[in-house]
Amino acid sequence: MYKRSEQTREALVSAAAELIATGRFADAGLVNICRVAGVSRGALYHHFTSIAELVAEVYAQARERATVLVEDSFAGSAADAPARFSVALGAAMAKDQLICAGMGLGADGTDSAPRLRDEVLGMVRDRIVEDARGGAAPDALADLAVVVTAGLESLGYTDSGWWDPRQTERLWGVLRPLFAEAHEVGATADQ
Template sequence: MQKRAEQTRQAIVRATAELIGDDGPGAAGLVDICRGAGVSRGALYHHFATKEAVVVAVHTQARRKATALVDAAFGDALSDPLDTAAFTALSRFGSALGRALSDDLTVRAGLQLDPDGSADPARRLRQEVLSAVHRRVSGLLPPDAPGAPGPEGQDLADLAMVVVAGLESLGRTDPAWWSPGTSDRVWRTLRRLFTDPASAPDDTVTPREPGE
């Protein structure tokens, strides 16, 4: 009996994740959730106090999975050579996130939600993941890298956030952006910036005046 109850609960969460993952948080209406899960309203309210509680459950599961992706990608980075650790971890994370977004509706939906189950842009799980990547990259950069902690700022850590966010957003209209091949190709292109500080643009060059 308990196993069946858990199966019903997970069916409701999956149906909600599918609606949000494909069409955004506004698509998860009560009737649509019940239809997708194959349950009545009464059955849904037996397992969740409100519809919003179902959406919170999607966020909770997605957060756990996304945190595991970050930890897995960056967890072994300290065993890599210092000059390649950030790049290697980013490559691992980019490929893993792309696969999760492509194959796991919970992750795809959950990144669009905040802890309360709404979609406040400043509090979405997407922002939490990007901030975590930024911190991890900053901690792995060699001291002489443009993005290393110090007065030069966080150039490469910022770039990492831009690339991860861009691939995540682009994939929502064209899933090809989430393929491991695309992620690997993008990070290979950027490899020199993360492994060879001398190749970074020199922002001390005086800009040319018009007509020169």
């Protein structure tokens, strides 16, 4: 019984994410969510007290996945971390409707600011500044990485080709030397 209940809950989260990711926030209404999930209204209200609570769960699960993307991207070389994150985010946006939907949501289950997108880009910016301590212009580099990543993320909603890892890698091919140089200067200054 518990397994079926958990499956129903996940079907509702998945349906809400699908509707938000492939349409508009307003498309994620009661009737549409229940139809896509293949459940009754009663089942929805058994698991969530409101649509906002359900959408807040989409946000929460997307936040967990996005945080893993940030952590994984910054686990290796600091100079290459922003590029790894941009590539990983684009790939996730193209393949994972939960992340795609969640990036436009706020923790309160609405599409009002602050959104997950703002939070994730803030995490990335903070990590770049932290990793570039002692390097050249860490704030400017962090801002550049955020602008590039935010631009790719935004452009991908109208043309998913912007989320293609090859496109992201091509752009970061131009930017990587700036980040590598800043980290070399920082490493030399630390010695």
